Structures are given as structure tokens and as C-alpha cells.
Amino acid sequence: MFLISSEKRDQEYIKKKNQMLILEMIRKHRPISRAELAKRTQLSATSAGRIVGELMDIGLVKETDQTSSGVGRKATLLDIDPQSILSVGVEVDRNVVLAGLIDLDGKVVAERHQSIDRPSAQPEAVAVLIAGMVAQLAEAQGMPPSKLIGVGVGMPGIVDTQGGIVVFSAQLGWRNERFASLLEEKLGLPVVLDNDLKVKALGESSAGSMPDHGKTALISIGSGLGSALIMEGKIYRGAGNMAGEIGHATVDPNGKLCECGKRGCLQTYITDVAMLQEASQIKPVSGVNELFELMNAGEAWAFNIIDRACTYAAIAVNSVVCSYNPDSIILTGDFIDTNPGAFETVLGKVRDFIGEPFAGTFELKRSELGGKSVMIGAAKLVLQQRLDRGLHENR
Template sequence: MKRTSRDIRTANRYEVLRQIIASSPTSRQELAAATGLSLATVATLVGELLELGMITEVGFEDSAGGRPRGLVAVNSSGGALIGVDIAETYVRVELFDLALTVLARADEDVRPGESRPEQVVAHVAAAVGSVVAQAGVEAARVLGVGVSVPGQVDRDGGIAEYAPNWDWHDVPLLDLLAEHIAYPLYLDNPLRACAVAELWFGAARGHGDAVVVNLGTGVGAGLVLGGGVHRGVSNSAGEWGHTTLVLDGRLCHCGNHGCVETYVGAPGIMLNLRELSPRSPLLHPEDQTATVRALADGVAAGDPVALKVVRDTARYLGAGIADLVNLLNPEVVVLSSWVASLLGEPLLDEVRASVARHALRRPLAATEIVLSPVPTDPVCLGAATFALEGALQSVGQRAAGKRAPTAKGRTAPPS
């Protein structure tokens, strides 16, 4: 999509709040230096954030010979944000303060046979009610609820267009949720959630061009380009898991053959193990998480089969990441999600070696490859950040007499 001056103002607002959250307390002068924005622009944006109650004045610091500088800090209690991670087997909901600290969490299992949209929505509604009650926040302080659902999402329409695991097609998820949840609602998918989490709070912060590689059951890449999330013309950018790595290779559920996901998604890793050692005790045929954990434990114990599987997986993964490096020339590639988290440093080391074998010298030299430093569930954190971004975006739009186009549901809290 083309960028407008309104987009750049919203992006600047994000950038200033991001910087305040990262370095509270801070001065307008420090914010100008850190963001590259003019002091006048920073002063305007800080004024808006103060008016919203998202930040507060917290005193002054001496400046050598000049007037004392006013300090601002994030107002943690100035609002609450809720992040919803709808996954294949569970719904996780977390409630955050404005410093994005988790105040409450609720998990609901989604059992096989419970995957109809109404059933999933009931789980989400129950968990959202639970976190609000646990945290004891007034409903009026909840700025919004961000929801992550796997697959392809019509963000503006609030529709889960295609969720492969459940074969959902064109489910009007936000309308269904709005029947139970009275806060502003924002929908997107886990790729975007993880990208936003890294951009605001993780390894992509301060970088213009970054790729957040999501390694879970499904696989994809959240793209941060030009300092913002690249969504593409129909919000489906980032489907790196469905790029061809091995022409005519393994059959993928998308219908194509040889997709990256079929080699490095959790089921692909299980297949890598099965092809190497069909009766390995590391293999838990019906349990991806147990298998990946057994591989991680095996690597730690020096098990040769586990080492070989991680090396084989890293070979595929490195070739696929080298494609991203050559094509996009990012400053940083972040490995995120549960498979990356379980396999950790041993996977990272092998991936770095494999990328170095496949990538061109110049973009390789410009790129760091790191594990996500986000300590909590990045999908919940990113989903909550959708709500924060929504609240910041609606500042400008309220001023222009418009309603946030991505927020669904009543914006007034329940009475």
C-alpha cells in the first residue's frame, strides 16, 4: 500500500511511544535524538500522549546551563491492553498494563471437535472475562483487545479468510467476538503479531528492515520494511512458509510441493526425524511439542540422531532464510515462536552456518541472525500491541472526525 502523510504521522506517534516505553523516564530532547524527529514534532506527539493519559510528566532533569528539561514516563496504569492468541489446540489471553507488563493470563484448551467458530469464540470470551476480573481493572480502562488467528486475515473487515488447521473460510470473527466482548477489537495473524512484538519490544526495535521468522506448526515471516510492518495489498504478505525450496519436493497442505514449511515446520521436523530414524524414541507421533522437546533434550545430551535432525532442519531453514536475506537485505533476522524457543542456541548456530553457505556476501555481511529476546508469549504481546496501535491511530482519526477502520465492537465499555 502507498504511504500517506497520515501514515507517517501515525508511525511517528508509534515511534515516540515505543521509545518512551523503552527508556522511561526520558526528555523530549532525548526522544528527538533517539527518533530523528524534530523537537517540535516530538513536543506535539508527547502532548497528544499526555492528553491521552498514556504517559505522565515525572519531574525535571538539569541540563547543563539551560532550563531544566521536563521528563516523561509511560503511565503504566493509564490503560490496559488485552492480547488473544488463538492457536490450534488452545486459546491464550493476556492482559497488559501500558508498559506491556503481563498482569493476568488465562488459557483455555481447544479440544478436537471444538473448532467451530462459535466454540472458539466462547473460549475467547471466557478468557477475556477472566483476565479482566483477575487484574481487577475497570472496564473503562481497557483500550482494546487484539486477536491473532492463524492463516489469512482480512484485517479491516475482521474476517478470518482462511485458517488451514480448521478449514475455516471467510469467518466474520470480529463480528462474532463483538457479540460477547464490548471493547474495541483488532484482528490479524500470528506473523504480524510476532513482527509487531519484535518491532515494539524485541530485536527489531530501532531497525528499519527486519524479518521475524516464525517457527511453529506453521511457518512464516513477519516483514518490517521501512520502519513499519509490510502487509501487502491484501494483508497476506509474509507467507514465506509457502515459498518453494525444493521444486517437486514434499507435498504441502497448500497444494504446492516443496514449500519451506514442509521441511522446517514442526510436522516437517518430525518427518526429518522419521526419514532419518523411523523408530527413534525421540519421535512422539501424535505430539509435535513432545517431539521437538525430545530433540532439544537429545541435542543437549549429545544424541547423534537429535544432532543430525537439528542440522538437517537448519540446512533447510538456512537456505530459506538466505532467500529472505538476498531478497530483502534486512538488518536483522529474528527467530521466533515455540520451535525456535525450544531448540534455541544449537539451532541458531547451525542456521547461521547454513545461511552463510547460501547467502550473497554483501547482504549477509549486513544481517544479524538472533533468537527472539521477547520473554513472554510474543503472539499475545503482539496482539495486545495491535490494540495499542489502534488506540494511537484513532487519535488522529478522532481529530479528523473518523472512526478507527479496524476497530470493531462498541467503543464504550460495558456498563
């Protein structure tokens, strides 16, 4: 009995995987013939043809008027309407909520922004706000919200994605909040929650000039220090969805005390707070941008603080390279994104730190999606999960 059911489960799994594969191939290489599709997916012509038929039945794939060129029999080409499937991506940050309708190509079809403030940004109020934004987005598109395939939400903090729980978010002041089910009740749509950096990495890993990068790491430097890893196009989570919390990797057991209670964590050298604390020994500075201004005005002490932060950023890059051997690393966060020159300085230092076997094995890049990356990545996550489960189930 057990054998039969597990065999059945395997067959279902393979069927969904192949469906996803076909859909992704058509999306990437459209318009494409059935023969080319079979060749690219390495499925038999019969299997590929059957799956195409299923996808046509549910309206995701259509035949075009075009036919293939070149030698041999002319074949009708298949196409896909990227806007036939729209998912919603949401970013909840300490003072703003962004929500957007995102198509299969990861393009933003429509978006909305709403300011929030910490005392009123409680889970119930934020869920009501998001539900209202999603309804407005759908209405502006002239479609019922039920047509959307789901809502992905990226937020700062430790998130239990499987349980849909915000375990702890210092930025929002939330602890053990069952936010996914709360939002599902308001929306009547499936909701997936995740940490903002993880979905940001997912969004960036398939953005613009690097569509096929399977092994992307993202390092973010700003009010905190964190990283995330995409392996074979999926978020790598570790045992408790905390993989990538490099801010608390020890670099000096005799170093400064960190907010986590340990000494010499990597983030005690790099974050905004760490740099401003150092600066206060000379003079009070309002923010990291002012520190950059002082450096540019020739203040040697400001240069020293920033230069050391860049050195530790390069150490962070080196550690991630040695641990995961990614093919690209995206360096982002306020420190990098808002201060011209910071990226180039880190890039220069990375060359000094990277050892021989790793030299030239990866590309260090800036964010390509900027402020939209969490929103796009969150939408992509919900799309991935729906495709994994089989899109036709709820359509």
C-alpha cells in the first residue's frame, strides 16, 4: 500500500515539475515550437505535447499565428501571455508598505505605496492596509482579486515561512505573530511570508542581465548586516530559515559587545550604529551620509571609519565566497546604495582578500531592481510556491 501511494506521489511530483519546466521554457524562449521545447526540456515529444495541451486548457499557453522558419516541416509556435498570471508582492518596512502586481516576467504591472509608523503598525492594522491596497490594485487592473494567484510578503526580521509566523521583528516590534493566516482571512488569497533579504535575493537573482544565475548571494549593509543565498533558483533557508545571518559571525572574540550579547560580531564593525558610535568619539554625526561628506571634505578620522567598514564588508564577501562558492554576489543596503564610491572601495578590497582558487569565480554587482527588489522577489516566491503545488488546482 505504502509503495503504491508513494509511487503515486512521485508521479504527481514529476508531473508538476515537468509542467513548471515547460512553462518556464516557453516564457524564456517564446515563441517556440513543440519540437524545440521537447529538445530544450529533454522530454519526449509526446510528453511535452501532452503538457502543452494541459497548459493550453487552463489558458496559460496559446498557439501563435507564427510558424518556425528554416528547413523541415513548418510548425506552429507557442507563446505565453506573461500577464495571464499575476501575483502580488508586498514589502513591509518600518515606515512604508509597498504592494505591486507582478507578471510572469517579474515586471511590475502596477504598484502602490503607503506610509506607516511604528506605534500604529500593528499586525491587524497592517493586514487591513495590505488588503485594501491589493483590492485597489486589482480594481485598477479591471480584474477581481480572486484572479490573483497569491500574495508574497517580505519583511525585516526572523520569519518562519512554513508556519507563516513573524517570529521576531525588531524593526516592526512584532513577536510571534501569525501574520500569514491573518492576511489570508482578509484577502481570501494564499499568502507567503518571508524575510526581506531572502526575497530580495530571489528578486535580484532573476533580474535584468542575469536571468539564469542559479547561485546568487546577496549581502546587505545598512542598519544591520545580513545575507541571503539563492541555490538553483530557490532560497536556501537552513534548518530554521536563518541561513545567512552573517552579522553575528564572530570576527574577534575580544571585540566590541554586540546587541546579541556576544563580543566581536561582524556587524559591530559595519552597521550605521557602529560607525556613528565610533564617530561620536570625535564629534556627533547625524548619519552615515554626513560621515561620507566629512570624509570627502578631507577629515582623516571619517575616512578611517568608512575605510574600516569597507574592509569588513570585503571580509564578509570573502566569507560568503568561501562558504558557498556563488557565481554572483549582489552588494546592497543603504551603505552601498546611497553612498557613491562605497561599492568601488569594497570591490577594490575584495580583490585583496579573495584567495587564488576563488579569484574570477564570481561577479560582484550592485542591486539592479533598487527599491522594488523585495516586492518583486516576494511576488516571485508566491509564484514559485504555486507552481510547485500545481497551478490548475485553484483555477
